[in-house]
Amino acid sequence: xxxxxxxxxxxxxxxxxxxxxxxxxxxxxxxxxxxxxxxxxxxxxxxxxxxxxxxxxxxxxxxxxxxxxxxxxxxxxxxxxxxxxxxxxxxxxxxxxxxxxxxxxxxxxxxxxxxxxxxxxxxxxxxxxxxxxxxxxxxxxxxxxxxxxxxxxxxxxxxxxxxxxxxxxxxxxxxxxxxxxxxxxxxxxxxxxxxxxxxxxxxxxxxxxxxxxxxxxxxxxxxxxxxxxxxxxxxxxxxxxxxxxxxxxxxxxxxxxxxxxxxxxxxxxxxxxxxxxxxxxxxxxxxxxxxxxxxxxxxxxxxxxxxxxxxxxxxxxxxxxxxxx
Ligand code: AQP
Numbered sequence: 167x168x169x170x171x172x173x174x175x176x177x178x179x180x181x182x183x184x185x186x187x188x189x190x191x192x193x194x195x196x197x198x199x200x201x202x203x204x205x206x207x208x209x210x211x212x213x214x215x216x217x218x219x220x221x222x223x224x225x226x227x228x229x230x231x232x233x234x235x236x237x238x239x240x241x242x243x244x245x246x247x248x249x250x251x252x253x254x255x256x257x258x259x260x261x262x263x264x265x266x267x268x269x270x271x272x273x274x275x276x277x278x279x280x281x282x283x284x285x286x287x288x289x290x291x292x293x294x295x296x297x298x299x300x301x302x303x304x305x306x307x308x309x310x311x312x313x314x315x316x317x318x319x320x321x322x323x324x325x326x327x328x329x330x331x332x333x334x335x336x337x338x339x340x341x342x343x344x345x346x347x348x349x350x351x352x353x354x355x356x357x358x359x360x361x362x363x364x365x366x367x368x369x370x371x372x373x374x375x376x377x378x379x380x381x382x383x384x385x386x387x388x389x390x391x392x393x394x395x396x397x398x399x400x401x402x403x404x405x406x407x408x409x410x411x412x413x414x415x416x417x418x419x420x421x422x423x424x425x426x427x428x429x430x431x432x433x434x435x436x437x438x439x440x441x442x443x444x445x446x447x448x449x450x451x452x453x454x455x456x457x458x459x460x461x462x463x464x465x466x467x468x469x470x471x472x473x474x475x476x477x478x479x480x481x482x483x484x485x486x487x488x489x490x491x
Contacts, residue, residue, distance in 0.1 A: 171187060172208075174206075175222035180371065182368070183310075185412050201304065201473065208295070228451075232452050243469035244466055248477045250480070292315075312358060314340055331487040332487050352384075353367040374449075378441050388403055393433050
């Protein structure tokens with residue numbers, strides 16, 4: 167299968183980005199043809215600093231590599247370097263109903279979050295995302311739960327295009343994990359963990375061990391003292407149990423048994439140790455890669471060359487079908 171996924175270079179990546187998306191990319195590349203993009207054109211739909219964008223792109227690429235994406239197997243590249251993404255997005259916009267875009271939860275949330283930056287790019291974000299995947303004839307998209315609605319739109323656009331202009335695209339499926347597809351904020355477990363939220367709400371992949379411990383020890387928990395998974399009544403402790411389970415390989419039931427009779431403090435202390443140890447190789451690899459900018463640039467250039475061949479062929483076919491050539 168051809169797999170496509172991407173991440174916005176909007177700052178340091180957190181445990182949610184890793185557990186919801188990147189972690190499932192690693193095994194997928196063993197038997198599939200994977201295309202992993204750094205989606206900078208999406209990053210500029212919310213407030214950003216142009217002076218930091220290139221640095222964020224390099225850091226996001228370094229995280230892909232540190233997490234285990236193999237550039238010999240998978241294509242890694244920067245979205246804006248392939249102009250066909252924006253071109254196909256425009257063509258798909260002409261078959262996208264406005265009402266569908268306005269209904270998107272992410273558009274509503276981000277408009278609420280950035281009231282003075284509600285731009286047409288933010289509204290059209292899901293169409294660009296559809297173009298990202300369809301340009302490579304992607305068949306599956308490993309993402310977190312927050313992207314499910316966007317994939318639904320992508321499927322309906324693929325179907326509509328095929329009906330209108332002839333069979334061209336497969337309808338991509340979302341690959342959403344059962345566990346970890348929505349890691350919640352440490353300070354407000356009703357909200358998802360988000361890069362643009364306050365730093366103490368996120369565990370960043372390159373956080374120093376003392377920061378990780380501090381953030382976990384002060385994470386919002388619920389009244390009561392049992393370490394029990396109950397997403398509605400105990401969302402804070404349930405979120406921490408999910409993180410513990412995914413990083414340790416133990417089930418939540420095993421963890422409930424292990425921490426029976428223990429208090430939140432003891433549980434959090436143990437979780438902090440698990441997280442610090444799990445992320446140790448990330449910190450080490452990031453330090454190694456930080457001084458290897460030329461190497462990262464070379465990977466991105468090779469990825470771009472490979473991506474360009476596929477993108478060009480799809481655009482030619484799309485333009486022919488739409489009567490543009
Ligand atoms: N909290 C989360 N739990 C599980 N998966 C998550 N993802 C994001 N947050 C969580 C998944 O990570 C991938 C990349 O996301 P993105 O950076 O492209 O966009 P985002 O969803 O907008 O991420 P953030 O962290 O919330 O960033 P900001 O604050 O900049 O908007 C996607 O697969 C996403 O599902």
